[in-house]
Amino acid sequence: MNDKQSPRKETVVWTGILSDIALAAAKGGVGYLSGSKALMGDAIYSGADAAARLAGVIPWHPKQNSKPSGSVRSRAVQGNKEPLAAILFSVLILMGGLQVVFSAIRDLTRGHLSAPGQSALAAVLLCIVFKEAVFQYQYRYFKKKGDGSHAAYADSHRFSLYTSITVFIGIALAMTGGYMNWHPLIYLDPVAALLTGGLILRKGYSLITSSVYSKKLQELPSEEAASFIETVQRVHGVIRVEQLRALEEGSCVNLDVKISVNPRISVLEAQDISECARKLLQHRFVHVGEVHMEVVPYDPGYPYKSNHELVDNDVPTLLQ
Template sequence: MNDERFQKAEFAAWVGIVGNIALVLLKGIVGIMAQSKALLADSAHSATDVAGSFAVLIGLRAARKLPEEVQSFGNGKSSFISSIVVSVLLMIVGVEIALSATKSIWQGIEMAPKVYALAAIGFSFVIKEAMFQYKLKLAKRKNPQVIITKAWERRSDVYSSIAALVGVFGALLGQYLDIRVLYYLDPLAGLFISLLILRRGYLLVKEAFHATMDHALHHEDAADLITTVQTIKGVITVDDLRAREHGHYVIVDIKISVNPRISVLEGHDIAKFVKHQLMKRFHHVSDVFVHVNPYDAGYPYKNNSDMERSEHPSIFH
């Protein structure tokens, strides 16, 4: 991954981290003061977004370091262990919130949350929408697929805030209409959000385990890579291509055949151009290893060397 793409993607990840930490603190503090189970649960749900943004950041940094520090497929896995630990902790928090909400429902609710809890939820909607629009705009401009995917995943997080809004507003409406049964909407919303937290924690753990292993690229995606290389001048054929997904990035190991009578410099230039084209066209490709082989149309070679040269011209002629 080149420096420009990395810097843009890393900045977007930091926007998510800082923005969601602010939401965690805001909703957590207001949730305690307003005595709202739903808002406290929504605060914990925003913490899962922080963990998700950290996972993206770790993956991006691993991708950037890969060309200099990794010599083969399957390395750089230890950096994702922290994502697993954080995800498990978040799942524990989700269980605690579920137990707390269940206990409140069992013991009975005596009062509704404070009205300013609604203001915190409304502010949360504004911040989340702003972060989503920024990340999506950046992703469409630079096309880093990981940011596009994560942006749309965060879009689904609005369900947590909607649940908190329904819970708090319903409880306040019950207070206004003197319908005490509506007070239970607040802890019920907290219980629903705790299930969302458990789901998010599970998905983060699953994603972290997936990121620690290499996965063969889908046949269709690998075919696109091969087609691109075969159109490059100087490449006679693609002998072999191995593409592995490692977390959020792809490593390509490709063997190409060129005219056996061109110079080493010409072969090297072809290899450089192959790498450049793949990384330019496919933004999820973080590094390309090109092996250059002499083209062998059959053994023994033809005796007419001039004919062979005309069939496989040099890229400089």
């Protein structure tokens, strides 16, 4: 029943994509009518956000074996096979960023600029509020879901917010220069467009590098993974952490954990313990993405034997 009441993941993701497309269209239209190059650059950045998320959602490549992998590393390697469409989107984003940069440089060198209209400032403010509302909706959903996607959304939203704030400052100062007849301030609108073009190029470069080159997985040293082990050991039912592998992938950390539990408990109880440990890791450490849990029965090893083995085993342990 809870699954029916909660929004589907695809719906939440597509809400963000469609909102970015709508923002790109609104910013582009208002920016063209008001003569603000900075707002048009912000429109291209919103379109780049939509393209980057669209490249990760649509299954452009053929389906592979649907058998689940056995570790975080194997699934991460399979996930690094980016579709060819992501490279196409990357090239389009880079071309858009270069167009914004060249247009801003041309306006700065040509001179005779005019201040943007008031609609540009109102549009960027409304777009910031709308973008923040959509982000809070997505961030809370994915944080509640506990799959680590909220960290990636927060990182992407941070640079989008930087872009909008830069555009807002550039437009506001350019309008102030127009009202006060202070011509140097009018140049801040194309200057903001130039900075926005740089952020667009950064986004396109990061997308194309993640598409062409496989993401490098770096295993964290045991000293940095000690906090993860300590957290898992606090879960009731976990006897010992047999193995914990922390793989750093970008801004996220994927964990491959092997724990031992009481061999006399049921499989369902063991699954509950592993699920509790997984949720605790993802909620305590916001940078933790995927967590793969493996549960094994606790074995003290030779020459020790557990109590249940002494009771159930009728075979003598000493030579007669």
